[in-house]
Amino acid sequence: MILAIDCGNTRLKWGVHDGAKWLAQGPLDYADLAGLGDLLRQQPRAERAVVANVAGPRVGEIVQAMLAALEIPVTWVRGRPGQCGVRNLYDNPEQLGADRWAALIGARRLHQGACLVVCAGTATTADVLDAEGTFQGGLILPGFDLMRLSLSRNTAQLPLADGKFAGLPRSTADAIVSGCLHAQAGAIERMFAQVAAYPDAVCLVSGGAATQFFDLLRIPRTQVDNLVLEGLAQIGLAQEEGA
Numbered sequence: 001m002i003l004a005i006d007c008g009n010t011r012l013k014w015g016v017h018d019g020a021k022w023l024a025q026g027p028l029d030y031a032d033l034a035g036l037g038d039l040l041r042q043q044p045r046a047e048r049a050v051v052a053n054v055a056g057p058r059v060g061e062i063v064q065a066m067l068a069a070l071e072i073p074v075t076w077v078r079g080r081p082g083q084c085g086v087r088n089l090y091d092n093p094e095q096l097g098a099d100r101w102a103a104l105i106g107a108r109r110l111h112q113g114a115c116l117v118v119c120a121g122t123a124t125t126a127d128v129l130d131a132e133g134t135f136q137g138g139l140i141l142p143g144f145d146l147m148r149l150s151l152s153r154n155t156a157q158l159p160l161a162d163g164k165f166a167g168l169p170r171s172t173a174d175a176i177v178s179g180c181l182h183a184q185a186g187a188i189e190r191m192f193a194q195v196a197a198y199p200d201a202v203c204l205v206s207g208g209a210a211t212q213f214f215d216l217l218r219i220p221r222t223q224v225d226n227l228v229l230e231g232l233a234q235i236g237l238a239q240e241e242g243a
Helices: 030-041 057-069 098-110 144-154 172-192 227-240
Strands: 002-007 011-017 022-029 048-053 074-076 086-088 115-120 123-129 134-142 202-206 221-223
Touching (some): 002 057, 002 227, 011 227, 022 030, 030 057, 048 227, 057 074, 086 098, 098 123, 098 202, 098 227, 115 227, 134 144, 134 172, 144 172, 172 202, 202 227
Parallel strands (some): 002 048, 048 074, 086 134, 202 221
Antiparallel strands (some): 115 123, 123 134
């Protein structure tokens, strides 16, 4: 039994996997992090935990202490040259974020061909995984909400827009929202060109902000609930098998 924990920029996601399927999953706001231990006690008992943390050392310390109190051994995921059938061509493999690395591993389990792995949250990442399972490189850009907030904070007359998407926006709020959504979709579509020639190439899109632009994408695409948790589960299962 694997406990997967994704400590993202905005909130924590967790899941319990029995080796064949997810038994439970859920989000947890960092404001409620003190209740993580009680929450986990209500779930099926895990033999090990696998954690990706991009939320900083303080969150890591709290999670570590709670897992120690539950007597669950933990593996902290880091970018590696290779793992679970994925090869990492980053100049410094360890510099690749733990969440991106886990998402690539999750994507490889779900799709054996070439794909673009997109995770949309506070930031949006778009990572190229070729048909042989090699991570070729990828992008990091501000997420949709961060783009809107940046315009509001750094311009004198533009508001924090709550508009709607339009092909030809005719209000400032719609212009901001549409521009930010076009930026997200356009960057993803340009990156997908790196794998488009492969048979069965697909864009796998995950993350809490994915629904904001998913329907705008003009490429083969599939939405996945949580690629990071999928990858963490695979790392944990490989450890159990001694791989």
